Amino acid sequence: MTTQTGGRPQSLDAVIVGAGFAGLYQLHLLRDRLGLKARVLETGDGVGGTWYWNRYPGARCDSESHSYRYFFSRELHESWDYSERYPGQEEIRAYLNHVADTLALRPDIQLSTRVTAAAWDEAARRWTVTTEAGERFSCRWLITAVGCLSSANVPAIPGLEDFRGEWHHTGRWPHEGVDFAGKRVGQVGTGSTGIQAVPVIAETAQTLTVFQRTANYSVPARNGPLNEQRKQEWRDNFEEVRKLVRSTPNAHPFRISTDKAMDQDAETRRARYEKAWEVGGLRFRAVFHDLLLSKAANDTAAEFLKGKIREIVKDPETAAVLSDIDHPYAAKRPPIDTNYFDTFNKDHVDVVDVRADPIRRIVPEGIELESGKVHELDVIVFATGFDAMTGPLLSIDFQGADGRRLKDDWAAGPKTWVGVAIPGYPNLFTVTGPGSPSVLANMIVPIEQHVEWIADCIETMEREGVDRIEATPAAAEAWMSHVNDAANATLLPQAGHSWYLGANVPGKPRVFMPYAGGMVRFRQICDAVAARGYEGFAMGAPADPAAPPPPVLAELTGPDAPPLPGAPAGAKTSLIEAPGV
Numbered sequence: 001m002t003t004q005t006g007g008r009p010q011s012l013d014a015v016i017v018g019a020g021f022a023g024l025y026q027l028h029l030l031r032d033r034l035g036l037k038a039r040v041l042e043t044g045d046g047v048g049g050t051w052y053w054n055r056y057p058g059a060r061c062d063s064e065s066h067s068y069r070y071f072f073s074r075e076l077h078e079s080w081d082y083s084e085r086y087p088g089q090e091e092i093r094a095y096l097n098h099v100a101d102t103l104a105l106r107p108d109i110q111l112s113t114r115v116t117a118a119a120w121d122e123a124a125r126r127w128t129v130t131t132e133a134g135e136r137f138s139c140r141w142l143i144t145a146v147g148c149l150s151s152a153n154v155p156a157i158p159g160l161e162d163f164r165g166e167w168h169h170t171g172r173w174p175h176e177g178v179d180f181a182g183k184r185v186g187q188v189g190t191g192s193t194g195i196q197a198v199p200v201i202a203e204t205a206q207t208l209t210v211f212q213r214t215a216n217y218s219v220p221a222r223n224g225p226l227n228e229q230r231k232q233e234w235r236d237n238f239e240e241v242r243k244l245v246r247s248t249p250n251a252h253p254f255r256i257s258t259d260k261a262m263d264q265d266a267e268t269r270r271a272r273y274e275k276a277w278e279v280g281g282l283r284f285r286a287v288f289h290d291l292l293l294s295k296a297a298n299d300t301a302a303e304f305l306k307g308k309i310r311e312i313v314k315d316p317e318t319a320a321v322l323s324d325i326d327h328p329y330a331a332k333r334p335p336i337d338t339n340y341f342d343t344f345n346k347d348h349v350d351v352v353d354v355r356a357d358p359i360r361r362i363v364p365e366g367i368e369l370e371s372g373k374v375h376e377l378d379v380i381v382f383a384t385g386f387d388a389m390t391g392p393l394l395s396i397d398f399q400g401a402d403g404r405r406l407k408d409d410w411a412a413g414p415k416t417w418v419g420v421a422i423p424g425y426p427n428l429f430t431v432t433g434p435g436s437p438s439v440l441a442n443m444i445v446p447i448e449q450h451v452e453w454i455a456d457c458i459e460t461m462e463r464e465g466v467d468r469i470e471a472t473p474a475a476a477e478a479w480m481s482h483v484n485d486a487a488n489a490t491l492l493p494q495a496g497h498s499w500y501l502g503a504n505v506p507g508k509p510r511v512f513m514p515y516a517g518g519m520v521r522f523r524q525i526c527d528a529v530a531a532r533g534y535e536g537f538a539m540g541a542p543a544d545p546a547a548p549p550p551p552v553l554a555e556l557t558g559p560d561a562p563p564l565p566g567a568p569a570g571a572k573t574s575l576i577e578a579p580g581v
Contacts, residue, residue, distance in 0.1 A: 008039015009136030014038040022145035022431040029455040048093040057200035059089035065443040066234040067253040069240040117397040146392035161363040167380040180205040183378040190336040194383030221336040222280030247519030251445030261288040261297035298328040299367035311342040364572035400425040413511030417471035426470040475536030478549040486517040
């Protein structure tokens, strides 16, 4: 599959950037349902998206396996079984390869192809997409399926180039793996990724020193193999599971309790937390409705979890460092783990509080702190996360209408209309972009919803002979204001160092990026936008900068909004169902 690197670009109906969950399904719908000539351009040399790159020790999904899969096809669902409650990276990647083969998608996927630029041609009403190798593609529809967590954030610590050992970022792990046997390892970062990696690295490393800036909560995953009976239950109950994940605010296969923490006496509350701790996983988040709505309620969960850390970790000083948590529980992405805190009971594992003694620089021998102390290391692991949500999009030089550039338009923070369209960039759709529930939900469900909505929109445009669709500036302004309001109705913004706000990347605008209003509310809004003739969009001509905000948003989120789909008759509606995780 080749294209010219000069002259006329290859003509397609649609280009999809990325071959993960979103890109594969988008290709299937555009090619096999709409009959369009579509191609996926993928940087890696295999399909899998995030799961192609994330091969670090302990890499595992935090959504339960019976919900971390496509739901658009019962036949596809029944053709695959995961082996564990929480699937690991290799198994998820194998599943996505199975999907690519089952749906015969590979002929229209071009691997080892990095998209570097895309420019809109107003006269032709087409995008020209350029790759790192100089290939060019012309398309009517451009869809980014680049993922929210695919742009690795390597901290700019002075001296890294002088380090004599080897260093790796968890998001760009060597495919051949890393041998830690007999080596002194330093890990920087204790988010979800770091918490997964620590116990596995500690199994073989001579020493492991964890450099912790922000102490974190974590709940045991209680991961384990699935027996044949359980696998058969998931196959037999496909429709029930699909309805469940599409009816919960965070798209997980369990409902958040309607009980409030502060309505319980202390003994009852603790008993509920103990039971949820034993069940494990993200279900702990669902034990009470108000954990992310009430600071008093959250404090009860936070103190319970800090107490568990102090119970597990035997050394009081180490326990104090690990439990010195400065944000509400689940205001950052809530990790789940397998033996994370227990690992610090091993003699060769230590934690360094770099909030008290920050990292000054990296020296040839290892990491030097502000105090002057040097930790001698053979390997440094950066578990420092990603330039989330906006980073993957801004790594491409998007040039929209009138020569505008996305990096300039988003200099103060991203703006989208319902998370899928950007004013000034016609015929460009983003899957789980900023303003989407995305990372606050079980990602597969918002991905399917976005992909299906985009396909329906393109089908409508094709059927009606409309060659241009663009979000209006007022729609994007109104949506991002609503995204901000939804976040502020929760405790989520109180974690000021969260990557939800972009705070892990120096210089990045501090804007809450995902939509915290819940997946059910989001689906309701998107469906209404489409049903009302794609309100908030201009079709066939450039968007009018003076166009008013679309009324659909106020009608569905205001005080007189109708109940959410599936809500009991007479149920009081609200902006927030119960925040996702």
